[in-house]
Structures are given as C-alpha cells and as structure tokens.
Amino acid sequence: MPSAQEVVATTVTRLREADAPTESRVDTVRGAFGRRKLRRVGPVWRLGALCLSAEGAVFATGDVLVVTEPTHPNHRSALAVERNELRSLARRAGVKVGETIVLDTRALDLDAPEPPLVATSDGLGVIWTPGGSPIPLAAYLAERADLLRSQTES
Numbered sequence: 001m002p003s004a005q006e007v008v009a010t011t012v013t014r015l016r017e018a019d020a021p022t023e024s025r026v027d028t029v030r031g032a033f034g035r036r037k038l039r040r041v042g043p044v045w046r047l048g049a050l051c052l053s054a055e056g057a058v059f060a061t062g063d064v065l066v067v068t069e070p071t072h073p074n075h076r077s078a079l080a081v082e083r084n085e086l087r088s089l090a091r092r093a094g095v096k097v098g099e100t101i102v103l104d105t106r107a108l109d110l111d112a113p114e115p116p117l118v119a120t121s122d123g124l125g126v127i128w129t130p131g132g133s134p135i136p137l138a139a140y141l142a143e144r145a146d147l148l149r150s151q152t153e154s
Helices: 004-017 078-092 137-153
Strands: 023-030 036-047 050-052 058-060 063-066 100-103 106-108 117-120 123-126
Touching: 004 036, 004 050, 004 137, 036 078, 036 100, 036 137, 050 137, 063 078, 123 137
Parallel strands: 023 100
Antiparallel strands: 023 036, 036 050, 050 058, 058 106, 063 100, 117 123
C-alpha cells in the first residue's frame, strides 16, 4: 500500500499532466494600522475538503469565493456584506473578476492528521462532511482528481 505522501505525489502528477484548473490560495493578513488585506499565496487544486499545491503540500479548504465586482451593500445579511468586502479586498489584491479564490486554507501534516484528515486502521482517511465516515485518502483524491480533470475535457 502506498504511503500518504506517495498518494499525494501521484495525484499532483496526474493533475499537472492533465493541466487541471487551479484556483488561487489567498491568506488574510493585517496591513498597516491593523487593516485587513488579502495576499495571494499560490495556486492550488481544490479537491473538496482538501487542496493540493504543485509542491505536494496538503491544505484544509477554507472559504471559497468567486470574485465579482463589489456591489452596494443595501439591506443584506451580515454574511453578504462580509463576502462583498472580501470581493473588494480580493480586487485590491489583484484578483481578476471571475477568478475563484480559496481563503485562509490550513496546512495539514500527513504524519499528524487533523480534520478533515483522520487516522484510521487502514491509513489516512478524509471526512468531507461533518458526521460522515472517513473515506480512504487514495480513493478520495482519485475520485476528486478525476472530477476536476473531467472539467478540462468538457
């Protein structure tokens, strides 16, 4: 049975060879005077609960946002106002309209799993929904990579 690192490396190779679409990983940082800013970190392949970088790093997926032009925040929920502000910050960070960003991912250590990665008797698993049963890492990544690669074939 291949190690978790080998499974991730194989998945990255398959995604790279298929020229699968990536999204921008973006972190929230504090700028001058404590103001919130967004900073592009690099491209990732978003595979559901996990994101993979071209270097083989694994991240827990954060918030996902399709960047549009910010709109006037009249009479909307606090969540809508927050997402509108994030869109505005993303535009200031140089993110183009229509681009999808993954905000505030969390780096995961394959040797010390924490959700959504879990240790099982059969190796690492992924819990992709709260209360769900773990899916073996290899099967999860293979299925998600196939779905992502199929988007490039359409």
